[in-house]
Amino acid sequence: xxxxxxxxxxxxxxxxxxxxxxxxxxxxxxxxxxxxxxxxxxxxxxxxxxxxxxxxxxxxxxxxxxxxxxxxxxxxxxxxxxxxxxxxxxxxxxxxxxxxxxxxxxxxxxxxxxxxxxxxxxxxxxxxxxxxxxxxxxxxxxxxxxxxxxxxxxxxxxxxxxxxxxxxxxxxxxxxxxxxxxxxxxxxxxxxxxxxxxxxxxxxxxxxxx
Numbered sequence: 001x002x003x004x005x006x007x008x009x010x011x012x013x014x015x016x017x018x019x020x021x022x023x024x025x026x027x028x029x030x031x032x033x034x035x036x037x038x039x040x041x042x043x044x045x046x047x048x049x050x051x052x053x054x055x056x057x058x059x060x061x062x063x064x065x066x067x068x069x070x071x072x073x074x075x076x077x078x079x080x081x082x083x084x085x086x087x088x089x090x091x092x093x094x095x096x097x098x099x100x101x102x103x104x105x106x107x108x109x110x111x112x113x114x115x116x117x118x119x120x121x122x123x124x125x126x127x128x129x130x131x132x133x134x135x136x137x138x139x140x141x142x143x144x145x146x147x148x149x150x151x152x153x154x155x156x157x158x159x160x161x162x163x164x165x166x167x168x169x170x171x172x173x174x175x176x177x178x179x180x181x182x183x184x185x186x187x188x189x190x191x192x193x194x195x196x197x198x199x200x201x202x203x204x205x206x207x208x209x210x
Contacts, residue, residue: 001079002044005051008075012055017138019131020054024122028053032118035185041110045085048076049092049115058097063160069094092116098123098173098180117186120177125193128174129200136166143167144208170201 006029010022032050036043052072058065069090076086088111095107096116123131136143142165150171154162164172178194181187 001081002047002051004079005048005075009051009055017060017135019134019138020057020060024131025051025054027122027127028115028118031121031189032115035114035117035183038185039110039114039183041114042088045088045092045111046114048081048085049089049096049111050118052076052089053093053096053115053119055093059160065094098177113182114186117181117183117190120181121186121189121193123174124177124190125196128193129197132166132169132174136169139163141166144204146208167201167204170197 009025013020013022013025029047029050032046033043036046052068052075054068055075056068056071058067061067072093073086073090076089081089088109091107092109092112092115095112096119098120122128133143141163142148144165144167148165148168150168151158151162151164152172154172159172162172174197175194178187178190181190
């Protein structure tokens with residue numbers, strides 16, 4: 001079932017934005033497995049959710065936050081997955097995303113915590129930096145503007161609609177992730193990636209201002 005799911009996801013995302021493509025899914029799937037090895041949780045639910053978590057990201061579908069859960073549910077039903085497992089996976093997909101610093105989630109589970117940590121780790125470090133600038137280029141955003149300050153108090157809707165320079169995204173999201181990790185393994189892995197982003201930003205600002 002996991003192999004069939006991987007084949008489905010790879011096909012669905014082959015023409016998508018390359019920061020949210022199959023390789024992103026593969027990395028999250030692998031990291032979720034690593035974290036799950038030391039967490040009491042349902043490994044099958046975790047792997048399904050990791051594979052399907054970005055099957056239809058709302059930011060590429062007009063902000064529709066239910067298209068991903070609907071698509072995942074439809075696929076899982078076609079595979080005759082147990083309804084209780086489908087419910088868990090769909091809830092993870094519905095609640096995994098960072099929706100702005102002031103947004104409070106309405107669902108939690110050990111499986112969500114594992115997959116969420118794996119997804120957040122892929123937004124950090126060297127790969128996170130590469131993904132941030134790739135998406136910024138995809139949206140034709142400025143790299144940086146010294147007169148546009150990060151907005152650290154965005155509502156969920158403001159976060160979704162933001163078109164701020166890519167550097168601002170580090171302060172508005174990426175640098176916040178270290179302290180939002182759920183699991184001991186996630187927190188440990190986040191430390192190095194967070195430090196690398198801080199080093200990158202220090203060098204970026206130094207070069208900009210030289």
